[in-house]
Amino acid sequence: MDLDESSAKLIPPEFLAVVLAGFGNELLPLTGNYGDEPSPKALLPIANKPMLEYPLVWLEQSGIKDVLLICPTSHRAALSNYIQSDSSASFPSLQIDLQTFEESQDLSVGTGALLRHFAHRIKQDFVLLPCDFVPPPTLSLTQILNKFRTESTYDGAIATAFFYEGRRPDKGSSTDEWGLVPTPTPIVWDERSETLLHIDTPDDADRNSEDLELRMSLLSKYPRVKLSATFMDSHVYACRRQFDSIREEFIPWLCKPQYQRTKLEKYGRVLNPVTNALTQELALKHSTLHSKAPVHLQHKDEFLHSPPSDDQNQEHTKSLVLDEDEEEARIPASLRMSLVVHRAQEGYAARANNLHAYLDLNRHFLSQQTYSLPTDSDSRAKIDQKAQISSDSMVGHSTRVEERTSIKKSVIGNHCVIGKMVKIAGCVIQDHCVIADGAKLDGCILGKGTKVGGKAELSKCVTQCGYEIGIGETTRNEKLDISDWTAGRGSSEEEDQSEEEASSEESDD
Structure with missing residues (x-):
């Protein structure tokens, strides 16, 4: 057994x-x-x-x-x-x-x-x-x-x-x-x-x-x-x-x-409830640190105002002891x-x-880590030798970093692609993000699958997963979600369509 x-x-x-x-x-x-x-x-x-x-x-x-x-x-x-x-x-x-x-x-x-x-x-x-x-x-x-x-x-x-x-x-x-x-x-x-x-x-x-x-x-x-x-x-x-x-x-x-x-x-x-926890009444009773329950006030008043005889005194003392024991046996829950x-x-x-807090926590762990680069050889091979990655940064597995890219005080996720001459400082970049050549990011949080166009500049921005930032765009202090991005796309498509209709009407005339 x-x-x-x-x-x-x-x-x-x-x-x-x-x-x-x-x-x-x-x-x-x-x-x-x-x-x-x-x-x-x-x-x-x-x-x-x-x-x-x-x-x-x-x-x-x-x-x-x-x-x-x-x-x-x-x-x-x-x-x-x-x-x-x-x-x-x-x-x-x-x-x-x-x-x-x-x-x-x-x-x-x-x-x-x-x-x-x-x-x-x-x-x-x-x-x-x-x-x-x-x-x-x-x-x-x-x-x-x-x-x-x-x-x-x-x-x-x-x-x-x-x-x-x-x-x-x-x-x-x-x-x-x-x-x-x-x-x-x-x-x-x-x-x-x-x-x-x-x-x-x-x-x-x-x-x-x-x-x-x-x-x-x-x-x-x-x-x-x-x-x-x-x-x-x-x-x-x-x-x-x-x-x-x-x-x-x-x-x-x-x-x-x-x-x-x-x-x-x-x-x-x-x-x-009585059955909710083990009782410690006996231990409390014999504890030198536990204060005894107070004597009933009416007993004290009787004792002060009408001093008892010897027989009464013995009976009264006995009752007081019993009262104290009963009080100790019924120690109320705090x-x-x-x-x-x-x-x-x-x-x-x-x-x-x-x-x-999310950004601060990521930065806190950067100060606690020992190795900034992935340990497996396949992942290390994807990082160009001319890339500059500070010791207070973290790069995930299977992430590609091209030449002359600078990464400081940042967390880079897994399976990302970071192009040439990119500058990243104080950022959290989640998995599967793509950052094109020449882009600059400062104090940003990029959601999973975010794409940043070439030479775009972002400062203190947060993106929803899958968000796309156009080539050369400059954005500061924004929370970027798909609804804004698709709305922008939709409006531009409508403008293009209206321009095409107008041009076709002119040709008909």
């Missing part, structure tokens, strides 16, 4: 990982369709690796095996191919259950609605992750899970949230035409107990955009709270076994039972929202949920 195999069958998995891969409207036009094919956000490359690979590898390193990956129906084929391809060698032990939901790019579904829809597949504690989170190398997911394990068992905490200290992109690296750089949401937290107490919601901001409104009960229970406007929500939560939005409704609501007595009484049994905070100096973490 194989003991290891039988043990694995008897012990159910402790955590299920739920990974959400949406459309990524904040990354348009990169996530716009490539012809009839979708461009899934989860497969957009960061340093020539699909962004989905970063959270999946993080999960595997923590020992989690079961993953529920949720994506739009139109993305299923592309994600399925990726999971079953050779790329899955980076996370071989994961068992990924790919599930889809009906959603259009114009109408998104909230996180809470997705969790409710797939509740029948979530049968244990779970950790929720977005597909766009790139974790810091110095922080393992195990540390967050251990925090949740300890505090949910010790004092009945109901969830653990992970916030990281963000950094603003380098000045001048992008442009406001790409959209505003998201600002951190103010949070109130208690550093000593590592408890999240308040997050400003959109409703709070609409009601009072100038001030932060806090209840006196919060300040009474936690008199030394901290207000921070530098931490970003990673959208990584370890939760017990649901609201339209996790970030905007569920987590802020979960903060309130910690200090609002009415909500604690109303929802305590729902959030912390329903705390536990918090893990990651400082910027401890390692870079970010979400690629907007164009600014």
Whole structure:
């Protein structure tokens, strides 16, 4: 009998990982369709690796095996191919259950609605992750899970949230035409107990955009709270076994039972049922660090106002001891929202949920790499010896680079063709792009299959997959998508047709 195999069958998995891969409207036009094919956000490359690979590898390193990956129906084929391809060698032990939901790019579904829809597949504690989170190398997911394990068992905490200290992109690296750089949401937290107490919601901001409104009960229970406007929500939560939005409704609501007595009484049994976690009552009772439950005030009043006789004193003392034991036996769940905070100096973490962050993440990995050129001989042979490629750049496999081309601080994807005397600086160029001779690109993000004509100049532009830029065109600070390009083409064709009709009419006359 194989003991290891039988043990694995008897012990159910402790955590299920739920990974959400949406459309990524904040990354348009990169996530716009490539012809009839979708461009899934989860497969957009960061340093020539699909962004989905970063959270999946993080999960595997923590020992989690079961993953529920949720994506739009139109993305299923592309994600399925990726999971079953050779790329899955980076996370071989994961068992990924790919599930889809009906959603259009114009109408998104909230996180809470997705969790409710797939509740029948979530049968244990779970950790929720977005597909766009790139974790810091110095922080393992195990540390967050251990925090949740300890505090949910010790004092009945109901969830653990992970916030990281963000950094603003380098000045001048992008442009406001790409959209505003998201600002951190103010949070109130208690550093000593590592408890999240308040997050400003959109409703709070609409009601009072100038001030932060806090209840006196919060300040009474936690008199030394901290207000921070530098931490970003990673959208990584370890939760017990649901609201339209996790970030905007569920987590802020979960903060309130910690200090609002009415909500604690109303929802305590729902959030912390008796069978929900192992009890630590005996350990708490004998712990030297655990403060005993207070004696009932009415007993103290009786003792002060009517001193008992010796017999009464013995009876009363006995009842007090029993009351204290009963109180200790019924230690209430804290329903705390536990918090893990990651400082910027401890390692870079970010979400690629907007164009600014996407560019910054790619540039970050350029500073961490050792080799800028592909290692296989066939790919190296496609790079001309007279091409100048800086050590802080990255060139993908099977990419051709012609002579006297200069590449600095840029990520070049796989199977690209870059002509002669091309200058590329601070760019991210995805797979299968073609850049003709003499073109100049500065601070751009080119979607998959983009074609740039000879001597064209682009500065801080983002293109949709398959976009074509004409010979000699100059464009700055633009988001270029196919609809604009085809509209331009259509209008020029109509003008040509009208000119031909006019000339034919003149000839008839």
